Structures are given as structure tokens and as C-alpha cells.
Amino acid sequence: MAGSCFADRLAKHVPLSDVEKKALARLEENPRRVKRGAMIQRVNETVTELFVLRHGRVMSFVILPDGSRQILRVYFPGDFIGSASTVYSKAPESLVALDDAVVCPFDKHALRRLLEEFPRVAALLFLLSNAERVAMTDRLASLGRTSAKARVAAFLLDIFNRVRLTDDSITDSFDLKLTQEEIGDAIGLTSVHVNRMVRQMELEGLISRANGRISLLDIKRLEEIGHYTNRHKDMDLDWLPAA
Amino acid sequence: MAGSCFADRLAKHVPLSDVEKKALARLEENPRRVKRGAMIQRVNETVTELFVLRHGRVMSFVILPDGSRQILRVYFPGDFIGSASTVYSKAPESLVALDDAVVCPFDKHALRRLLEEFPRVAALLFLLSNAERVAMTDRLASLGRTSAKARVAAFLLDIFNRVRLTDDSITDSFDLKLTQEEIGDAIGLTSVHVNRMVRQMELEGLISRANGRISLLDIKRLEEIGHYTNRHKDMDLDWLPAA
DNA sequence: CGTGAGATTGATTTCTATCAAAATATGTGG
DNA sequence: CCACATATTTTGATAGAAATCAATCTCACG
Known part of the structure; x- marks a missing residue:
């Protein structure tokens, strides 16, 4: 673990x-x-x-x-x-x-x-x-200015990228460990509507699910849909005092 | 100034x-x-x-x-x-x-x-x-989980309390310096809907407006409506290293 | 004055919530 | 390991909140 x-x-x-x-x-x-x-x-x-x-x-x-x-x-x-x-x-x-x-x-x-x-x-x-x-x-921009589908996409990508930070073995599928109700509570939607969005994204081949694990099948398109930018990539802390 | x-x-x-x-x-x-x-x-x-x-x-x-x-x-x-x-x-x-x-x-x-x-x-x-x-x-909780009216109320209170931090002369009325479109962009609403909410709050005697200045007439009720908590009050930084 | 930004109002549409029920999955005590 | 209880997911029907579209109005300002 x-x-x-x-x-x-x-x-x-x-x-x-x-x-x-x-x-x-x-x-x-x-x-x-x-x-x-x-x-x-x-x-x-x-x-x-x-x-x-x-x-x-x-x-x-x-x-x-x-x-x-x-x-x-x-x-x-x-x-x-x-x-x-x-x-x-x-x-x-x-x-x-x-x-x-x-x-x-x-x-x-x-x-x-x-x-x-x-x-x-x-x-x-x-x-x-x-x-x-x-x-x-x-997240503020996501909640304030994007659609339900965009929020779900951005949220999945966020969790995905953060899981990967601590677990290199992960490439495209991961455990969310959240119920749809919790997802909804994170992104300002009802569980019912989260389900519809997830369902829809599954039908469109953007994601797939199997026993609690989620696979992101088309990350590029998910990023577009969610207006997502991965902030982990270009952090720059090198200017700090030297050790 | x-x-x-x-x-x-x-x-x-x-x-x-x-x-x-x-x-x-x-x-x-x-x-x-x-x-x-x-x-x-x-x-x-x-x-x-x-x-x-x-x-x-x-x-x-x-x-x-x-x-x-x-x-x-x-x-x-x-x-x-x-x-x-x-x-x-x-x-x-x-x-x-x-x-x-x-x-x-x-x-x-x-x-x-x-x-x-x-x-x-x-x-x-x-x-x-x-x-x-x-x-x-x-703000996240406000955008994710509260109604348009609540968001407007919370936003006004937030600005009000922050204006007061730097300007003691202010008691209940202040300059917002934001258009209704900007308010909307801050709290995830359209300018049209912000206007309706502001209008409504004015009719209900919660606020009043005169040449760009806003007066909060019933702060207590605004706090209830906006689920607002003033965080400036109970900050506690005394445990820091002494000078 | 005229012009343009912002505010206001009304009509209509769209998205998401709500309500309700069924279907699955998960977990637990015996 | 089964059977029941509970939690979660799924789907459908309907309601409601806010967006969108479209004018009109107001006012500050060059």
C-alpha cells in the first residue's frame, strides 16, 4: 500500500x-x-x-x-x-x-x-x-463557471493525477474511494446527477468502470471537457534558499 | 483614501x-x-x-x-x-x-x-x-452548495468585512466598486440574476443602495441567508515564535 | 446632447434538483 | 457461507432555479 x-x-x-x-x-x-x-x-x-x-x-x-x-x-x-x-x-x-x-x-x-x-x-x-x-x-472556477459534466471530468482528472503523485504504478486506472454522493458533494451536484454524467461519459467511451476502479480512456478529451490544467507539472520551487 | x-x-x-x-x-x-x-x-x-x-x-x-x-x-x-x-x-x-x-x-x-x-x-x-x-x-462551499441569494449575501458581507479591516470609518455602508456583472463572475451567476437577487434583497429591506454605495441594513439576517461566518474575528496567531 | 456602459425587466429555455422506485452491491451476524 | 440489512447505483418523471435572449431604461461623461 x-x-x-x-x-x-x-x-x-x-x-x-x-x-x-x-x-x-x-x-x-x-x-x-x-x-x-x-x-x-x-x-x-x-x-x-x-x-x-x-x-x-x-x-x-x-x-x-x-x-x-x-x-x-x-x-x-x-x-x-x-x-x-x-x-x-x-x-x-x-x-x-x-x-x-x-x-x-x-x-x-x-x-x-x-x-x-x-x-x-x-x-x-x-x-x-x-x-x-x-x-x-x-476548483472555484470549476464550480462557478462550468457544467456538471465538466466538473466531473475535472474532478476525476484531479484525483487521478494526485493519486499518481504517490503511486507510480498507476497509469490510467485508479480507485476513487468515493461514492457518487461524495463526488457530488465535492463538486456541487446531487448524486443523481453525478450518476447521469458518469453514465454518459461511460457511454461516450471517455471512462470505464469495474468494481470501484475507474479508467480514464481518453485523457486528452477529458481535459478539454473539464477545462483541466495539471498544475503539478510546472511547479517551480528552485529559487528557494539553498540547503 | x-x-x-x-x-x-x-x-x-x-x-x-x-x-x-x-x-x-x-x-x-x-x-x-x-x-x-x-x-x-x-x-x-x-x-x-x-x-x-x-x-x-x-x-x-x-x-x-x-x-x-x-x-x-x-x-x-x-x-x-x-x-x-x-x-x-x-x-x-x-x-x-x-x-x-x-x-x-x-x-x-x-x-x-x-x-x-x-x-x-x-x-x-x-x-x-x-x-x-x-x-x-x-467561497467553495458558497458556490457549491448555496442558492443565488445566499451567495450574493455572503459576498456582500465578505467585501464589507474586508473593507472594514482597512477602513475603520465604515460602519454599515461601503463602496463595492464592482459591477453586477463582476459580482456574478465572482459568485458564479449571470449579471441578470445578480440584479434580480440584489433587487429582491432591496425590496425586503436587507440592503439599500445609493450612487454606488451599498448599505447593509440587516446584517444578522444577511449572515443567516448567506451562511456567513466572519473568519477575521477569531484568528489566533499568538503561538508563533516571539519576536 | 449623444454615446455607451451598466442596470432593470420580461419571456423563454435549459440545466440540475427533487422525488420516487428499482436494481445492485456490500457488508454483517449468525 | 448464507441470508438479511444497508448502502450505493441506476433510471424515470417532474419541478425549480438560474441562464439566455431581448428590450428598455438610466446615468455618467466626453
């Missing part, structure tokens, strides 16, 4: 010194198993912890007063999650495991010490947070 | 040392006037600059292949803009002045030097970037 530590993930962008790697590894000293469906953090709860996700998948979401849910983000191994608690003492979003997962909680004061001692890591975290913000703007 | 430097804005969250303030002030050494409507940054252009917005207002947006526009964010004096160029060498979004404005461009290598020398500032920027990300998730 694909697992990924935070240091490795960061090192994919910028070379890290051994000291830095070791310091980052300390954030993951307390791995904790969580079962599929388990709540890792509840909205409005007082929080002082952040997490590195080591194994499995996690989603963040909010529930609106009318009961509807907006899934904000799906996280993969090596992702830094719950970063909102660096700024707010009450969690603005909930975190639930989509999978049997392993998360590594650490106190924000451990983060503070890391930031103090390793300015280069602080800078790197700043950059990655900016990258997250850009990912968010892509 | 309300202007605000970056250091002052940051100092509202955390006490800054004089050295730090001075270092931050150096980012603003090259103020540049831009006229209303002027493009500050064009999407896909190679960029190595970031900006602090000193005066006026700026918006970021993308244009989709079908010509529709998604406004991603409206920026106010003291905001740090164009942070995507810390991660991408081609701008993922365009920047246009909504106002006659003053921006202070600085090279990302100036930022690098700042981050190297002042880890505490690096940490602070990291936190503010996280706050931006949370603001983004609020």
Missing part, C-alpha cells in the same frame, strides 16, 4: 538536507491508525493539532445549516492536513478518513519549533500552502 | 520587531500607480514578481475557454497578491485594478532573502497563506 512521508514529498520539489529531513520526520513520530469513516477532526472543535497523512485518504468538508455537505479537499499520503489550525483555534472544517488510514498528529508548538529552527522549511511550507491555494482557485 | 502597508497589516496579528518591520517595508520600495482597469498581471505570462497592494482594489480572475470569467478574489490595501508566482513561473491568474491603485512589486528573490533572514516572517506568511486558503474554502 502506498505510504509517503512528508519529507519525501517535499524533497520531490527541493533538495533537503539530512538535518531538515530528520526534523520533518519528527513530526511523524506518533502515527495513529484511523478506520475508514472515522472522524479525525470535527468542525468547531478546539484544535491545536495538525497532521501529516501517511497512508490512505482523508477528506475535509463542512456541513451547511440546511444539512448539505461541501467536500473541500481530498488528501493523499504525504499531504499536510488540518493546516487551518495554524490560524484558527476552532476547526473550520471536519476531517474524515475515506480509507483505513494512518495520520501523524503533532502539536502546533512542534510546528513552531520547526519553523524557528528551519527557516527554509518554513519557506517551503509557505510555498506549498500557496500551491494549495491555487488548487483551490481551480 | 485608505492605504495600508504590509507590515501594519501583519502587525495587527502579531507584534513585529522594528527590524522585521523595516525588512517588510523594503518590499514596498517601488510603489507603482495603476489606473482603474489596468492589467497588472496576465494569465500564462512569465512572472517573477509579487506585489503588496498599498492603495485601491485589485481582483484576480481566470477566463475559461468558452469566454466566461471566474473572479477568484478581490484584494484590499495591505494584501499580499500574486503569491502564485512563488510556486509557478507562469501566472495561473490575471490581476486587474478595480480602482486607481498603488501596487508595490518586488522580485521573488527579494522574498527569498526576506524568508532567509527572517524566519518569523516566513512563518507568518505561511499562516496568512493558510488563512487565505480557509477563505477560499468558504
